[in-house]
Amino acid sequence: MNANTLDEAMALTKKFTTKPSNEELLKLYGLYKQATEGDNKGETPGGFDFVAAAKHNAWLNNIGKSKEEAQQQYISFVNSISTKYI
Template sequence: MSDLKAQFEQAQKDVRKLTKKPSDNDLLALYSLFKQATEGDVSGPRPGMLNVVARAKYDAWAKLKGTKNDAAMKQYIAKVEELQKKLG
């Protein structure tokens, strides 16, 4: 397993240990970076406007279109580290 993949997996564990809940924007960022790192570009139709949460997730992920998996992993790790400093 590569160092980056190990760091990514550790960041996934660390984010669950935060003492305070991240903001909705931070949660969207984590979600979209995770999805981009693990699945690549968003696919499928955009959810309807009545499904606000799914649409927000889709849009956040769609903004990362074209981002390489490794780059998304690095950004995810950095985001978790930022949240650990901010939220404990």
């Protein structure tokens, strides 16, 4: 089962029967945010909110990518890991 659009890829992740690794989840998050919102212009979360900081950094890893490029990378990544989790 392969996704061809961002919506199909998102739907495919909801069919995962086990949770992807933290690294995979962060990559998915960063690519999705870049694909839907563009470059991260928010401030770095402070304090001890490690989850928010990790998500912020995952999104920053994609800075400069066009929304279309990030969308294609998100779809490809979902397709590549879907066999492990469905």
